[in-house]
Amino acid sequence: MISAAGVPNATALQTKHLVIGVEDIAYYPYFDYTRNEASLSKAILDRFAADQGYTISYVALPIKQFSKWLYENDIDFKYPDNKRWHPATKDHKAESFSDAIFYLRAGTVVLLQDKDRPKAFFKSLGMISGFDPTLWKAEIASGEVNILDDSSTKVLIKHLVNGLVDGVDIDIAVAKYYLESLGIKQQLAYSNTLPQEIYSHQLSTIKYPKIIQQFNQWLAQNKAFLEASLHKFHIPIEQPVLQASE
The missing domain is CATH 3.40.190.10 (Periplasmic binding protein-like II)
Known part of the structure; x- marks a missing residue:
């Protein structure tokens, strides 16, 4: 079954439970999966799952093994991720990345x-x-x-x-x-004198590129919720700059 927007719904995808690999560090208010507490990323991913009829479990994984998660762990998705964090390898090209969920400032x-x-x-x-x-x-x-x-x-x-x-x-x-x-x-x-970059958090997968499509559609339709969530967690709203890497 396909939605009016041409994006498969949860029933059509035959996948109800999503396992998301996350970093085993405390980086609140963006995320802290070392404890069961609300965070920006959890609010967004949980809301997507609820809206689309999924359930989610989060698996905290060592950040030093980050590049191997999708290949060596029994997870469906990786968060946070970003295309620019990976070398342009054959395996990397097999991964599907969502659109930017929100932007952050590296400084x-x-x-x-x-x-x-x-x-x-x-x-x-x-x-x-x-x-x-x-x-x-x-x-x-x-x-x-x-x-x-x-x-x-x-x-x-x-x-x-x-x-x-x-x-x-x-x-x-x-x-x-x-x-x-x-x-x-x-x-x-x-620091005003040191370099800064704007980048984004993305969701990635190898197994379920169609769910990434669905997630992108959901992001486009829920901009007000995303902005309200940033405000709720006292996070500045950053805008992408021209030619900035996602």
Whole structure:
């Protein structure tokens, strides 16, 4: 059975339960599947499932094995994902990616008083273990910048406040949430002098490209809900820039 929009519905796809592989880290308010708590991504995916007659289970997987999830784990989908995080391999081309669910800003979060510091000021950066230091590869290779990584977002924010790192490569909404959870009165901002990029979170699959089509249709029809969800979780609404990678 096909919907009026030409997208298969859940009954036609013969798939009722979706297993989604997710990162085993706390990156709230975007996601934190280490505990059963509402988050932006869970609100969106759960709403899609409810609207289309699916049920969902989330399987937290090691971020350092991220590129292998869809090939070595018994999951149907991967979230978050993004085409630009993968090399252009034959296997990668077999994956189907959804449209952008929402956009985020990749930048370096610093103490407010350091937001205009020149690039030469930054000698040590905090980063979540397993994340790719896309904006700093040349400086790391030359030894100009050292990376202090940790699996705990909260620990990285502590390091920033205590001066153990000069900045943390993290989303500002995430940084502010964990700062508040620590009860620390401090102001944070993106560095004005360091590179920033706009990118998106996408859903990916090998098994069910038709459900990706269905999800894309749902995204297009639920823009008001998506925007309201960003507001609910106090996340800035970012817009894609011309020729930006998804």
